[in-house]
Amino acid sequence: MTNNLRVKSSKFIDETYKISFKFNNKTYYGYKGDTLASALLANNIHLVGRSFKYHRPRGIMTAGSEEPNAIVQLHKNTSRTEPNVRATEIEIYEGLEASSQNCWPSVNFDIGGINNFLSPVLPAGFYYKTFMWPASFWEKYEYFIRKSAGLGISPMEPDPDIYEHKYIHCDVLVIGAGISGIIAAKTSAKNGFKTLLLDEKPYLGGSTIYQNLEHFKINNQISSSWLEKEINEIKKIDNLEIKTRTSVAAFHGYNFLLARENLTDHLPLHQRDGKVRHRLLKIRAKKVISATGSLERPLVFDNNDRPGILLSSAIEKYSNLFGVACGQKNVLFTNNDSAYETAISLFQKGINIEAIIDNRENVDSKLVNEIEKNNIKIYKGYTVVNTFGYKRINKISIMQLSKDGQKVVGSKISIDCDCLGMSGGWTPAVHLFTQSGGKLKFRDDDQVFIPDTYPSDQISIGSCNGEFTLDEILSSISKKLKDFLNIKKTEYENLEIQSHFNKTKRNIWLLPSDKIIGKTKPFVDYQNDATAKDIKLALREGFRSIEHVKRYTTTGMGTDQGKLGNMHALGIISETAGSRMGELGTTTFRPPYTPLTFGTIVGRNVGEYFDVSRKTPIHDWHVKNKAKFENVGQWKRAWFYPKENESMHEAVQRESKAARDSAGILDASTLGKIDIQGTDASEFLNRVYTNAWSKLAIGKCRYGLMLNEDGMVYDDGVTTRLDENHYIMTTTTGGAATVLGKLEDYLQTEWPELDVYLTSVTDHYATISVCGPNSKKIISKVIPNLDLSDKKFPHMSFKNTKIDKVKCRVMRISFTGEQSYEINVQANYGKSVWDKCMQAGKEFNITPYGTETMHLLRAEKGFIIVGQDTDATMTPIDLQMDWIVSKKKYDFIGKRSLYRSDTIREDRKQLIGLITENPKEVLEEGAQIVLDASKSPVEMLGHVTSSYYSPNLEKSIALGVVKGGKNMIGQKLIIPMENKQINVTVTDPVFLDKENKRLNA
């Protein structure tokens, strides 16, 4: 390794454990404990990717989940490939392969980089303005844009990993295991609360754990040593569960949180098989303590985005935690004391610091003094005005700030460097707090938003609450925890704290330049290439709301959600528009805080577990007999049973013919069944169906139509009166659950005085329907004791009987227009009764048929299917089913709506039959129906709802809905198709046996 910038061993890095990995196809080495970012920096690599819009070279900027630039694609072209992985978070493992994304053909030579030189013509809103209009231009741009832009490549193969979900309930959830979180978790657990502590990093202790300056001490120990002892102690507490590599993605109301526990992403690929990769934790906490810390702010100046420009705190972390120097000629640029902490850390490790540029004119603190004592040059009251170097920073120029900070004065000074650290102060990480519904307040002193009102039982502590220094945190934490947890005392009441941090800061959101703003590129949102110039343009163009400016400039809309730049955007807007910052509000922080993989979200609900599938007791028989299935709701229904080389059409034609010529058998077990009992059952049915029920005799069946209160058809089915106060209702297969829900709603909320009980019995019974001219003969063989004569057992009646010793209900009802019997038997006898029917029907060529044939047979009879021939806009009158609407009943659900001005319109769409001029031509369901296709715009009269070739009528038949169709019998209409027009004639919807002779044939 020629460019080894590993400067000093760190206890967080295991230098005895060398790991090789590939970046852009080249092999490098790092150590166990490294992130991809720290390992690349140790190899002196800063250039990692290209920016989204201008394709500017970009490097590693941060050391955490807020990283906007260093996002990479892992394991390209494999099933485990993943885009948009932050190099600053992924831990290296043997065999890791990462590549730059958003650049083509390579990170070093990128065609899109030309956008950088075209940037005067690519201002904010450019994509909206250009590519959205005229629409036809988009086709031309699209290819180029898709190729050169975009954030990584989605995996193309099935995900080999396993994901799962887990529910966790706890008394206290602590988010973040920095010094505040550790103290809070220990206090909570030691007081008997079941506590859960989460941190996104693989280690505990936040930024304090690698803090080793003499300037920060607790009880006379260096803060990291003190904290290390605390961490060792909390690991031993029983009722404290600690999860690292676990990031909270969402904080919802009522203290419901989602967190992603990362279990295998740090392991070599061959060690991951069979293990759960990510676990989505669904946490319900009685109390939540947010200790999510804060994010360092960059500074906004011309060309502040070059590789080699990092946050000052990131430079400190790379040196202290990973033992890596980010550069050999380092310059720090700051408006507060934080950069001096970094400087002292670097200095102690022998890492060279060229200079510190400080916005502040008068600074006096122990940290600053120590730097001065060591002869490091500090430019006080200066700002960086420009940076140089295309793929890596090599020089900066600085100028003095005017007294008011609005301009630069004097002459330019150049400083050579290979790394520039920026510190613009700190922004509390309030994202989760605001997601939970919390309201923020603006603190003018140091220009930060901090939590104000809490919507649930929660508090924020530490720097996410705006307490940035060790003494601020530790002097208040004890009282806060006592109040929040309602406890008498903590171990942290009298800590002796030494903290030499001077809090003064000189906040300038957009630093002045010697150039006019139009000639500069001061980036605010690095990932989306939004500059201060773009924000000012948006304001000039009239945008005022922060939400509008965000969308127009795309500030904060990247995968990092603008964690670094949102505050600067707000600051620049308020300065430009002359409004106070606290009054502008903030943009909404939406979950997830950091991106989640789809795998994590779906968990185990993949493949056959994606949704529940329901199977009838006869399902295995259908499978064995080669049925094709269709999904109806969650049910698997036999669709048709192809023989040998039969097509679907051939199978359906054969099945349909057999059912009418001799006998067919259908598994109807999926129909919804609701058992209705109670002394008011008849009255109840009167109110929910359109027709009258009081006079239905025991042992009789009746077809019923159910409406919504708006008069539109909702469901239909046959209901049978089993006894004086006992009915069984059938519903459509898909409607069973919602019908029961609706009936319960009316019973409980509108008519609680009715004595009626509803029970879903759909799964309790198997239903076998045998139809056709020979059905009677078959049933008489299966149930020899049952008198099947039309006199004793007429159409629309039912009998309680037995097959052998098994009780069953037989209904003589028909959905095909053929004589037909429906046997309902306890579900576990379903298969044996089916077999008996098949056996008895053998001599009559009994033919099993599926849903497709059922649909065809009912269409021949003009019977509707709710949901196919109706949508939620069809009344019974529209369906030409006036006969089922009782005139005598005073009220039923939907009755009043049947004579609203809209429902009595003559030109409503009405159900009709359609016959094609060419009897072989089968219409397409959904096809439009028009009268005159030559007039533009063509008036749409309606559409085809059901269409089949009828083997029994030997012609094509269709049902459709047409405006005013009722009065159009005989009318010729046109179905315009892509390449032709089909001539049709409107007919009555009943095509076969209008007199119902076949029912008793």
Add this chain to the structure above:
Amino acid sequence: MFLIHCPYCGEREQSEFKAGGEAHIVRPKQPTELSDDQWAEYLFMRKNIKGVQFERWVHTHGCRKWFNMVRDTSNDEIKAIYKMGEKPPTKYK
């Protein structure tokens, strides 16, 4: 996700429940006596307020019982839950 205290089962996750719109809209006893406008008022008009709202909820994946809820829609705070037929608490009116 709310935690909802079903008056029959106790505290449960929101995912077990379904919301059923505005509460205390009584189905007219004599719909045939109503004008189109009066019927439309019952049929279509529902409040959607930012603030305290009276709502119907049902414990779909539990006891299947309907009940009423007083909820502040601005922050999802559930102020009261009471059974069907019980008088709504007056202090939120």
